[in-house]
Amino acid sequence: MSEVIVVGAGPTGLLLAGDLAESGVAVTVLERRDGTVSNLSRAFGVHARTLEQLDARGLADRLVGMGAVLRRVRLFERVEVDLGELPSRFPFLLITPQYNVERLLLERALAAGVEIVYGAEVHGLVQDGAGVRVSAGAGEYRASYVVGCDGYHSVVRQALGLPFPGKSVLKSIMLGDVRMAEPPGGLLTVNGVGDAFAFVAPFGDGYFRVFAWDRRHVVADDAPLALEELREVTRRALGSDFGMGEPRWLSRFHSDERQVPRYRVGRVFVAGDAAHVHSPAGGQGMNTGLQDAANLGWKLAAVLRGAPQALLDSYHGERYPVGRSVLRSSGALIRAAMIESAAGRAVRGFAARGALSIPRLREKVAGQLSGIGYHYPAGHGAPEGAGTRAADVALAGGGRLYEALRERRFVLLGDPNPISDPASISNTDLLADAGQISDPDLIGDTGLAGWRDRVKVDAPARPGGPLTLIRPDGYIAWTGTDTTDLHQVLTTLVGPVGSRAV
Missing domain, CATH: 3.50.50.60 (FAD/NAD(P)-binding domain)
Structure with a gap:
């Protein structure tokens, strides 16, 4: 079983x-x-937050080598989202x-x-x-x-x-992987002109993924799709078919919104x-x-x-x-x-460009698109920062936080300087000396001996700030200086001391 x-x-x-x-x-x-x-x-496409999750499993760098990196996404003609500003080791969209x-x-x-x-x-x-x-x-x-x-x-x-519950938003979306004689550059290009919509993204292997939709011609998902139809709709939506040819896959599907x-x-x-x-x-x-x-x-x-x-x-x-x-x-x-209307599309472009000219809105849009900007509700009584994404940091003993997360354990980062009651940690050097932190015998000095198979203790390369407990999925579980509080959090999140290890 x-x-x-x-x-x-x-x-x-x-x-x-x-x-x-x-x-x-x-x-x-x-x-x-x-x-x-x-x-x-x-x-x-694989977005930055997903790449961070794959990094915590030792897979991200291999995957990046299999695709094309896009640092800008073009929306609605001249509107662009710059992903290169993301606070991540992966400030881009990976097309693979x-x-x-x-x-x-x-x-x-x-x-x-x-x-x-x-x-x-x-x-x-x-x-x-x-x-x-x-x-x-x-x-x-x-x-x-x-x-x-x-x-x-x-x-x-x-x-x-x-x-x-939900509904179908678009029916008869065309989908194709094609070669292009005159590709649109290193951007994911998206645009709609009322009766046609298309976007193009490079795979990095000489092929391009094309989605297209034609308001004038909605047919069943199993209806045959010819390359010329995909080319014609792409020309209407993006102004060019980019010399597409040699399709390795053509299909149709419908798009639903349901949850x-x-x-x-x-x-x-x-x-x-x-x-x-x-x-x-x-x-x-x-x-x-x-x-x-x-x-x-x-x-x-x-x-x-x-x-x-x-x-x-x-x-x-x-x-x-x-x-x-x-x-x-x-x-x-x-x-x-x-x-549909030209006036509406003009307003769309003006509004989008205006919004993206505001740094906070630009950051929010990029954060939502990439997944970097999402955080989880902290809950009543949770410390500030709980539920937020943990940024990758260098560790004093070498390596990075997301490399440490590959062990599928919680990671406790800390520095003793801000601890209000040093007596709560019997060995205050424990969290300052990364060379000693890896010694399992010293983990007992923080009272964490019963969780040593589930919690890895380490120190950031740049000390300062409270103790921070990072969940295996790279989100902050707890911050503080009271180790009694830490033990209560661990009991809730990983089980009590002495609970069985699977």
Whole structure:
């Protein structure tokens, strides 16, 4: 019997399964496909916050080598968003096919010991107080928890009886991967002219991803798509077809905006497209799902170690608002691109340029698009900064914070100078000397000996500020100087001292 069953071996399910396995959790992935990683994927962009999450898993640099880096995104003719100003190690949008992300995550999951059962289409599930029973293929599987990462048509979501409210925004969107004789430069280019919408992004391998939509010609998703139709609509929307040719993939699909009202029902969760779907504008769908997984994985591992069950409720509390925000922002972008009148489009461009000329608004737009700007609600009584993204910092002992997070543990950063009661730490040199911090025997001097398998203690290269506890997903859990308070937080988030380690 597995401790967790993940349904779906797409990017969201594979990241989650890899996180769980690296934390010592027995996890099985049920996948209805035959195990072939498809090269026909709609997702094409990996944003800065997702790259940071992949960096915390040792995968980001390899993925960056597989794609094209875009530091500016062009919206609505002359309007540009500069991602180069992002406060991140990855101040850009990485254009790379989804299958590259999926292959890296699959490799990691298998190396961590994840069991993947292919050809196992889920038919239903039943849960009780002790666990969940899943019927899939010709077999039956049981686990303490189940996570549905099985996409738009999620069987897990349907088995839970959860509605998926929303609507179709665009029908008959054209999609193609093509070569271009006269490409539009190193920008992701987006524009709409009322009856046509298109955007173009380079993959970095000589091909370009093109999305296009024609208000005059809306047909079924399975209707054939010819290259000339894609070229003609792109010319209307962007002023040129950029000499496109040699298509390796042409298809149609429709774009929905939907979000499930609850991400958790008892012992069962939904994540990624099973929980929310958005318009393709902004390229945030896969990114949001990967960050769902990063949020849920450490919480499941902690509860299986003995942390309070209530910790699992924070998954919905933290990720639902992000999914809703992405749905709204991507929807606003696609609706702006669909404005029909020339006057309306002129106002759109003027308003967008004006907004992006204001530094705070420019920072907010880039932060939302990249995922850098999202933070989680701190909760009543939480210290200032809790729930915010932790910036990558150099560590006194060498390396970076996000490299330390690769151990799938909490990281406690600190410097003794601001501690109001030095007697609360019996060895005040502990957090100042990075050379000693790695000694497990000294961890006991902070009272953390019982959590040494789940908390890594380190010091920033530039000391100063309070103690800061960083969650495995790279968000701040706690800041302060009172180690008694720290112990209470750890009991809530990773389980009490003496709780079993999976």
